[in-house]
Amino acid sequence: MAVTHVTDSLLADALEEIATDVDALFDALLPVPQDARARLVEAMRYAAIGGGKRIRPLLLRATAQMYGVDRDVALRAGVAVEAIHVYSLIHDDLPCMDDDALRHGKPTLHLAFDEATAVLAGDALHAFAFEVLSDPAVRADPFVRVELLRALGEASGLRGMAGGQMMDLVAETSHFDLPTITRLQQLKTGALLAASVEMGAILGHVAAEGRTHLRGYARDIGLAFQIADDLIDREGDAAVAGKAVGKDEAAGKQTFLTLLGPDRAREQARMLVDQAVSHLADHGREADLLRAIARYIIERDH
Amino acid sequence: MAVTHVTDSLLADALEEIATDVDALFDALLPVPQDARARLVEAMRYAAIGGGKRIRPLLLRATAQMYGVDRDVALRAGVAVEAIHVYSLIHDDLPCMDDDALRHGKPTLHLAFDEATAVLAGDALHAFAFEVLSDPAVRADPFVRVELLRALGEASGLRGMAGGQMMDLVAETSHFDLPTITRLQQLKTGALLAASVEMGAILGHVAAEGRTHLRGYARDIGLAFQIADDLIDREGDAAVAGKAVGKDEAAGKQTFLTLLGPDRAREQARMLVDQAVSHLADHGREADLLRAIARYIIERDH
Numbered sequence: 001m002a003v004t005h006v007t008d009s010l011l012a013d014a015l016e017e018i019a020t021d022v023d024a025l026f027d028a029l030l031p032v033p034q035d036a037r038a039r040l041v042e043a044m045r046y047a048a049i050g051g052g053k054r055i056r057p058l059l060l061r062a063t064a065q066m067y068g069v070d071r072d073v074a075l076r077a078g079v080a081v082e083a084i085h086v087y088s089l090i091h092d093d094l095p096c097m098d099d100d101a102l103r104h105g106k107p108t109l110h111l112a113f114d115e116a117t118a119v120l121a122g123d124a125l126h127a128f129a130f131e132v133l134s135d136p137a138v139r140a141d142p143f144v145r146v147e148l149l150r151a152l153g154e155a156s157g158l159r160g161m162a163g164g165q166m167m168d169l170v171a172e173t174s175h176f177d178l179p180t181i182t183r184l185q186q187l188k189t190g191a192l193l194a195a196s197v198e199m200g201a202i203l204g205h206v207a208a209e210g211r212t213h214l215r216g217y218a219r220d221i222g223l224a225f226q227i228a229d230d231l232i233d234r235e236g237d238a239a240v241a242g243k244a245v246g247k248d249e250a251a252g253k254q255t256f257l258t259l260l261g262p263d264r265a266r267e268q269a270r271m272l273v274d275q276a277v278s279h280l281a282d283h284g285r286e287a288d289l290l291r292a293i294a295r296y297i298i299e300r301d302h
Numbered sequence: 303m304a305v306t307h308v309t310d311s312l313l314a315d316a317l318e319e320i321a322t323d324v325d326a327l328f329d330a331l332l333p334v335p336q337d338a339r340a341r342l343v344e345a346m347r348y349a350a351i352g353g354g355k356r357i358r359p360l361l362l363r364a365t366a367q368m369y370g371v372d373r374d375v376a377l378r379a380g381v382a383v384e385a386i387h388v389y390s391l392i393h394d395d396l397p398c399m400d401d402d403a404l405r406h407g408k409p410t411l412h413l414a415f416d417e418a419t420a421v422l423a424g425d426a427l428h429a430f431a432f433e434v435l436s437d438p439a440v441r442a443d444p445f446v447r448v449e450l451l452r453a454l455g456e457a458s459g460l461r462g463m464a465g466g467q468m469m470d471l472v473a474e475t476s477h478f479d480l481p482t483i484t485r486l487q488q489l490k491t492g493a494l495l496a497a498s499v500e501m502g503a504i505l506g507h508v509a510a511e512g513r514t515h516l517r518g519y520a521r522d523i524g525l526a527f528q529i530a531d532d533l534i535d536r537e538g539d540a541a542v543a544g545k546a547v548g549k550d551e552a553a554g555k556q557t558f559l560t561l562l563g564p565d566r567a568r569e570q571a572r573m574l575v576d577q578a579v580s581h582l583a584d585h586g587r588e589a590d591l592l593r594a595i596a597r598y599i600i601e602r603d604h
Contacts, residue, residue, distance in 0.1 A: 030460075036476065036486070037460065040468035044460075091425060096417035115398035119421070120468055123393060126425065127459030130432050134452035143444040149451050150436035157429030158332075158339065158346075166342035166422055174338065184338070 051104030067204025164188025190222030353406030369506025457497035466490025492524030
């Protein structure tokens with residue numbers, strides 16, 4: 001019981017800290033200029049500050065701190081990953097994509113501003129992520145920076161998030177089997193979650209061959225995360241989720257849920273979390289936060 | 303006369319070579335996958351292959367070759383810059399932005415495919431640019447790669463192209479003076495042209511303080527390029543330009559042309575080109591191609 005209690009407060013504190021820290025760094029890195037770009041930066045700030053669970057920066061920092069990486073350095077890299085995540089939500093919410101009205105409990109960016117500004121703010125946050133990582137403030141060592149940039153580029157493009165989103169568009173009108181849905185989700189959501197863990201390890205100077213167990217952890221929580229998202233979409237409360245729910249069913253979209261049914265999906269998510277935790281078996285207490293994040297991923301309600 | 307003739311054929315050959323080489327490298331780097339991402343990659347290829355003057359890769363390679371950089375290395379970096387340019391055209395052409403129907407003489411991407419695919423293909427080309435530059439195939443030296451990434455990130459984001467595009471949106475409804483229009487164009491078009499020259503110099507291991515004259519050259523041709531674009535928009539032929547013309551006037555948008563009038567604008571462009579060429583005074587014949595590009599920029603009809 002004592003261990004559970006410590007782990008719970010470890011997670012609660014880490015979630016609170018990362019939310020505060022990510023907001024503060026976005027605020028510092030995105031001052032509103034005194035010219036006609038002001039509206040663009042206000043739009044970027046509207047989308048980037050004050051919303052979201054910040055799971056990706058949390059994963060990155062939790063991994064990095066296992067290897068003694070400075071918290072501020074890990075935060076900078078985490079903000080870069082979060083900027084990619086935020087830009088993808090902005091573009092995903094556009095009328096020509098998911099046409100969503102609500103995000104993190106407030107109107108989506110194209111409704112709060114306008115569509116053209118939303119497209120541009122997404123593009124500017126995309127470039128911002130790469131600017132942050134190429135800045136020596138992350139790390140003077142150019143090899144580390146270029147490895148971070150490479151991991152993030154690969155995870156966000158064709159072989160990652162954007163590729164997965166395209167498969168997701170196609171999924172609305174095609175019949176995909178379970179392996180294809182798994183692949184879709186590994187790209188769409190999994191790649192950026194995995195990159196967060198990977199980038200924490202890169203900052204910790206863990207050689208590529210020493211990251212296998214971390215990759216296993218990341219892959220498993222990525223799929224568990226998506227199943228949890230599907231369950232929230234089906235059973236969640238829009239007020240708690242801060243976004244529209246019931247969308248997958250309305251769109252007739254195939255998901256883990258439609259293929260497995262809710263009971264097997266829930267069981268599968270639990271199994272994946274256990275498996276994720278088992279990848280960390282060689283680590284001691286320093287991996288407790290990663291273990292807690294794995295459990296949180298399927299217990300969250302938003 | 304002989305010199306002019308040599309310079310002309312130097313430019314003509316270089317324009318032809320870069321067009322062929324850029325197409326070939328996009329083709330090699332963007333194979334169509336055998337899964338549901340196929341449509342996304344086909345859209346990326348539709349926009350990236352077989353169109354455009356390839357001024358940015360040409361500038362990058364012409365600068366790099368002054369310092370003995372391998373042509374294929376310069377091409378890779380040039381394709382990264384061109385990917386950013388292409389993604390910006392795709393997003394610019396969207397109905398919520400300029401709502402254009404014609405680009406490089408064929409239907410714009412959102413008409414040839416659909417809006418959602420166009421948004422995603424732009425995003426994927428954006429990430430692709432950073433993937434190409436972080437790959438050791440460009441340069442094994444991580445410092446060079448990270449400097450390239452930094453130059454491109456800065457030129458494409460808030461402090462570059464995306465910032466300029468936002469100012470451009472605002473320009474449709476605000477009254478800007480000449481210094482503000484100049485600033486707008488330096489960000490919107492100039493930043494990426496300047497980054498092309500800068501990246502050529504980075505590949506050539508020219509120290510930042512040794513790039514001042516190249517920055518002067520790039521800044522001047524950037525503004526000349528925009529004035530030429532304004533003139534094409536006002537006086538050009540859509541069939542030759544491969545895109546709609548007369549748009550600025552229809553939108554009541556302020557440009558160099560509306561502020562200066564056509565005669566002074568043309569004179570200003572010529573002056574900028576002379577000034578650009580004068581920045582190269584310390585170079586010999588190895589800078590002939592950069593000189594020829596400067597002249598071409600205001601003589602082109604598309």
